[in-house]
Amino acid sequence: xxxxxxxxxxxxxxxxxxxxxxxxxxxxxxxxxxxxxxxxxxxxxxxxxxxxxxxxxxxxxxxxxxxxxxxxxxxxxxxxxxxxxxxxxxxxxxxxxxxxxxxxxxxxxxxxxxxxxxxxxxxxxxxxxxxxxxxxxxxxxxxxxxxxxxxxxxxxxxxxxxxxxxxxxxxxxxxxxxxxxxxxxxxxxxxxxxxxxxxxxxxxxxxxxxxxxxxxxxxxxxxxxx
Numbered sequence: 001x002x003x004x005x006x007x008x009x010x011x012x013x014x015x016x017x018x019x020x021x022x023x024x025x026x027x028x029x030x031x032x033x034x035x036x037x038x039x040x041x042x043x044x045x046x047x048x049x050x051x052x053x054x055x056x057x058x059x060x061x062x063x064x065x066x067x068x069x070x071x072x073x074x075x076x077x078x079x080x081x082x083x084x085x086x087x088x089x090x091x092x093x094x095x096x097x098x099x100x101x102x103x104x105x106x107x108x109x110x111x112x113x114x115x116x117x118x119x120x121x122x123x124x125x126x127x128x129x130x131x132x133x134x135x136x137x138x139x140x141x142x143x144x145x146x147x148x149x150x151x152x153x154x155x156x157x158x159x160x161x162x163x164x165x166x167x168x169x170x171x172x173x174x175x176x177x178x179x180x181x182x183x184x185x186x187x188x189x190x191x192x193x194x195x196x197x198x199x200x201x202x203x204x205x206x207x208x209x210x211x212x213x214x215x216x217x218x219x220x221x222x223x224x225x226x
Contacts, residue, residue, distance in 0.1 A: 013037055022112040025051035027070050048073075049086045056092060056108040064101040076101075 017036050020028050026047045029036065039047070048071045055062050055070065064076055073079050083103055086092050092108040113121065 021047060021050065023114055025054050025070065026072065027051070030072060045082060045085065048082055049089065049091045050111065052083070052086060052103075053092060053108045053111055056094075056105040057111070060105050061097075062103045062105065064103070067103060 013036050016032065017029075020032075020036075026044070029039070029047060051070055052062070052067065055066065059066075064079060067073070067079055067083075068076070071079065071082065073082065080096055080098075083092075083094075083096060087094070090109075092105055094103055094105040094107070097104055
């Protein structure tokens with residue numbers, strides 16, 4: 001930091017010039033040029049570069065007309081050469097839109113900060129932190145909802161799997177019971193098909209025997225009558 005004592009000393013013009021290079025613009029220098037040390041062309045261009053940085057902090061698309069006025073350049077060719085020089089010096093990054101006559105800034109270096117600007121910067125940072133907290137709270141709420149939905153889906157999946165498992169057990173038991181009720185020894189089954197039930201066989205045998213005896217008796221009667 002620069003010593004405040006220089007402002008009231010014989011070196012005050014130099015101090016003011018340093019202040020302009022730290023915080024000011026080329027327009028600020030021109031306004032006080034009569035009371036300030038003269039600048040070389042390299043120093044003027046350096047201050048012009050810093051002036052573009054100051055503009056870029058406020059406007060991302062700077063019209064050529066504004067740049068020509070603030071930098072006190074004669075034509076667009078000088079302006080474009082100055083911007084290209086600043087890009088090569090890594091003072092800023094961007095592109096020259098010749099069709100729309102403007103400088104589109106993607107990045108620029110930072111300038112020094114005045115003490116009186118600290119309160120504004122602090123307030124801006126506090127607002128930014130509050131915005132971050134709001135965003136973070138929203139993200140946490142979304143995560144909570146996502147986890148709750150995930151738990152619900154997991155519980156539903158487990159319920160379905162349990163119901164499917166119970167259904168499989170029921171089908172398995174039912175199938176086994178049906179198979180036990182219908183399955184028999186093949187040889188015994190064939191025997192039952194070939195041999196009627198005991199009671200039925202005896203009745204049918206009696207009927208056949210009686211019928212046969214009747215037929216024989218009839219035959220005897222028939223032969224005697226003849």
